[in-house]
Amino acid sequence: MMAAGVDAPDQAADIGPPLWLLAELTYRCPLQCPYCSNPLDYASQDQELTTEQWVSVLRQGRAMGAAQLGFSGGEPLVRQDLAQLIAEARQLGYYSNLITSGLGLTEAKVNAFRDAGLDHIQVSFQASDPELNNAVAGSRKAFEQKLAMARAVKAAGYPMVLNFVIHRHNIHQMTDILDLCRRLEADYVELATCQYYGWAFQNREGLMPSRAQLETAEAAVNRYRDQLADAGEAMKLIFVTPDYYEERPKACMNGWGSMFLTVAPDGTALPCHSARLLPIEFANVREQSLQSIWYHSPGFNHYRGDGWMPEPCRSCDEKGKDFGGCRCQAYLLTGNADNPDPVCSKSPSHDRILAARRAADHATAGLEELTYRNRHNSRLFYRTG
Ligand code: FES
Numbered sequence: 001m002m003a004a005g006v007d008a009p010d011q012a013a014d015i016g017p018p019l020w021l022l023a024e025l026t027y028r029c030p031l032q033c034p035y036c037s038n039p040l041d042y043a044s045q046d047q048e049l050t051t052e053q054w055v056s057v058l059r060q061g062r063a064m065g066a067a068q069l070g071f072s073g074g075e076p077l078v079r080q081d082l083a084q085l086i087a088e089a090r091q092l093g094y095y096s097n098l099i100t101s102g103l104g105l106t107e108a109k110v111n112a113f114r115d116a117g118l119d120h121i122q123v124s125f126q127a128s129d130p131e132l133n134n135a136v137a138g139s140r141k142a143f144e145q146k147l148a149m150a151r152a153v154k155a156a157g158y159p160m161v162l163n164f165v166i167h168r169h170n171i172h173q174m175t176d177i178l179d180l181c182r183r184l185e186a187d188y189v190e191l192a193t194c195q196y197y198g199w200a201f202q203n204r205e206g207l208m209p210s211r212a213q214l215e216t217a218e219a220a221v222n223r224y225r226d227q228l229a230d231a232g233e234a235m236k237l238i239f240v241t242p243d244y245y246e247e248r249p250k251a252c253m254n255g256w257g258s259m260f261l262t263v264a265p266d267g268t269a270l271p272c273h274s275a276r277l278l279p280i281e282f283a284n285v286r287e288q289s290l291q292s293i294w295y296h297s298p299g300f301n302h303y304r305g306d307g308w309m310p311e312p313c314r315s316c317d318e319k320g321k322d323f324g325g326c327r328c329q330a331y332l333l334t335g336n337a338d339n340p341d342p343v344c345s346k347s348p349s350h351d352r353i354l355a356a357r358r359a360a361d362h363a364t365a366g367l368e369e370l371t372y373r374n375r376h377n378s379r380l381f382y383r384t385g
Contacts, residue, residue, distance in 0.1 A: 014305075015257070015294075015295055015304065016258065016259065017064045017065030017066065017294075018061065018064060018065070018066050018259060018260065018261035018294055019065065019066060019067055019068060019259040019260075020066065020067075020068045020069075020070070020259055020260045020261065021057075021058075021061040021066040021068070021069050021070070021094075021261050021262075021263070022069075022070045022072060022260065022261070022262040022263070022273065023054065023057065023058070023069065023070065023071050023072070023085070023263055024072055024073055024074070024262060024263065024264050024265055024273065025048070025054070025071055025072070025073055025074070025076045025079045025082070025085075025265060026048055026073045026074040026075070026076065026078055026079055026265050027039075027042040027043075027045060027046070027073065027074040027265050028073070028074050028075065028078045029073055029074040029075040029078070029101070029373075030075060030078075030101070030103045030104065030139060031075070031101050031103060031137045031138060031139055031142060031373075032137065032138030032139070032372040032373050032374045033126065033136060033137060033138070033165070033199070033372075033373055034136070034199055034200070034202075034203045034206070034207070034367075034370035034371060034372050034373060035165055035167060035194050035199060035200035035203065035207055036198055036199040036200070036373040037195070037197050037198040037199070037200065037273055037274060038073075038074065038198050038199070038373065039198060039274075039276055039277060040198060040199065040202060040378060040381035041378055041381045041382040042074075042378050043375045043378035043379050043382060044378075044379075044382040045264070045265065045266050046265075046266075047265075047266045048079075048265045048266065049263075049265065049266070049267045049285070049286075051081040051084060051085070053267065053285070053286065054081070054085055055084075055085070055088050056285070057263050057267075057285055057290060058085065058088055058089055058092055058094070059088075059092060060285075060289060060290035060291060061261065061290055062092040062093065062094060063291075064290060064291055064294065066094070066261065067093075067094065067095060068094070068095050068097070069089050069094040069095065069096045069097065070096075070097045070098075070099055071085065071086070071096065071097070071098050071099065072099040073099075073265075074265070075100065075101055075103060075104060076098060076099070076100060077100055077103070077104035077105055077109070078104060082098075082113070083109075083112050083113060083116045084116075086098075086113055086116040086117060086118045087116040087117060089117065089118075090116060090117025090118075091117075095119050095120070096117070096118055096119050096120065097118075097119065097120040097121070097122065098113065098118055098120070098121045098122070099122050099124070099163075100121065100122070100123060100124070101123070101124050101137070101142070101146070102123045102124070102142075102145055102146040102148075102149035102150065103139065103142060103145055103146075105145075105149040105152070106152075107152045107155075107156075110149070110152045110153055110156045110158075111156055114156050114157065114158070120158065120159070120161065121153045121158050121161065122161040122162070122163050122190075123146060123149055123150050123153060123160075123161070123162055123163070124146075124162075124163040124164070124165070125143075125146055125162060125163070125164050125177075125180075126142070126143075126164070126165070126170070127143075127164075127169075127170045127173060127177070128170075128173045128176035128177040128179070128180045129143070129173075129176070130143035130144065132169065132170060132173070133146070135367055136169065136170070136367065138372050138374070147184070150162060150184050150186075151184065154184070154185060159187040159188065160184060160185060160186045160187050160188070161186070161187065161188045161189075161190070162181055162184070162186045162188070162189050162190070163189075163190045163192060164177055164189070164190070164191050164192070165192055165193075165194055166191050166192065166193045166194065166209070166217065167193070167194045167207040167208070167209060168206075168207060168208060168209040168210070168213060168360070168363065169207070169367055171193075171209045171213045171214070171216075171217045172213070172216075172217075174191070174216075174217045174220040174221060174224075175220050175224065177189075177191070178220075178221070178224045178237070181235065182228075182233070182235060185235075186235055187234070187235065187236065188235075188236045188238065189235060189236070189237050189238065190238045190240065191217075191221065191237065191238065191239045191240065192238075192240040193209070193214070193239075193240055193241055193242040194207050194208070194242065195242065195243075196208070196242075196244065196329075196332070197273075197274040197277075197328055197329075197332070198274065198277075198373075199371065199372075199373045201332050202371050203370045203371055204356065205356075205359055205360075205363055205365060206363065206365035206366075206367075206369055206370045207370070208242070208244065208356060208359070208360040208363065209242075209360060210357075210360045210361045210363075211245060211357065211360075211361070212361075214241065214242070214245060217239075218239060218241070221237055221239045224237065225237055243326075243329075243343045244343065244353055244356055244357065245357065246343055247343075247344070247345040248318065248322060248343070248344055248345070249322045249324070249325025249326060249329075249340075249341035249343040249344045250322065250325065250326065250343070251321060251322045251323050251325075252272065252323070252325060252326035252327070252328075252329070252341075253271060253272045254323075255304075255323040256271050256272075256300075256302070256303035256304055256323065256327060257271045257294070257300040257301065257303070257304045258304075258323075260272060261290070261294060262275075263285060263290075264276065266284070267284045267285045267286045268282050268283075268284050268285075269282060269283055269284065269285055269290065269293045269294075269297075269299075269300075270282055270299075271299070271300055271303075272327075272328065274328040275299075275327070275328060277328060277331065277332070278327065278328065278331055278337050279331075279337075280298075280299050280302055280337075281298065281299060282297070282299040283297045283299060303324075303327050303337075306319055306323075306324070308338065309324050309340075310338060310339065310340065312340065312346045312347075313340050316346065322341075322344075324340060324341060325340065325341025325343055325344060326341050326343075327341075329341050329342065329343065330342065333349060333352045333353075334349045334352070
């Protein structure tokens, strides 16, 4: 039974509505990227919401005030009802974004999604050349397919938005990556250095670039930006640096339960895509309305505000800026999600970040030593917990 209910607003006065809804439609994916942010034991969570249940989630989210909608996964294209969900989103008035590897996409689907009202498509790549791209993706045909689909997206009139996850095995390709984007006539390029959650945390030592690699890459991006400006080209480059090289934490999700709401494939509602790894019980949209979950569930209220904060966060004059950082990162690095995010140099656990940086200076692991995200490996994590 789905918890129906587009209730009248009854929110607590100091809690705003969720503005961003991320619909993780499935954990199924044809690729095996070793930095996937899905849970390690995703193979144990294969009870996906039905079309009807997703439609109800979209309606409830919109009634609460959500305006931005992301369709992600796994690979959302494996859901046969994607066009139907897109059409529903359009009818409800969402601005919708499809986050895809491009695998399973066809020109006909791109056109069908456009006709159904999809606003935006982001295609991810693993590298600038087929060999490395396909080795990281764990698929022999991925690169050619991605090229074809990036072109199809552009031809359908969408802005071309390309995403590259950057790590120590492709960070040396920065200029080649940008040349590729230019050849494809990309409008926006997101160069997102790996964030260490899920499979990426498992593989952190084999993925994390050294500071020297990072600085070289950033300089290459800045040079490229200047060249584009000189040539009068409008391609926008967004280089996201890893917080492991920062001294202050990121304002993760803009604060827990403040504007982001993720619904996992099985209907679990989460304040962020990683939160199900925390020892906190999160409610499911099959049993409770989205509104009740957002405003009243213990999971969403757990880290709202600053009453939960320990020192030094509690008396820190920057707590209104970073909200204590990332709870998932605190848990992964210290075993206790209540702790300050170790990225912060004021955290008593900051030495774990420093140790990770030192390890990155000396890392030698090749691609073959990474743990790839696939059902076989996921089941191992499920069995061993
Ligand atoms: Fe979960 Fe930051 S990723 S709180």
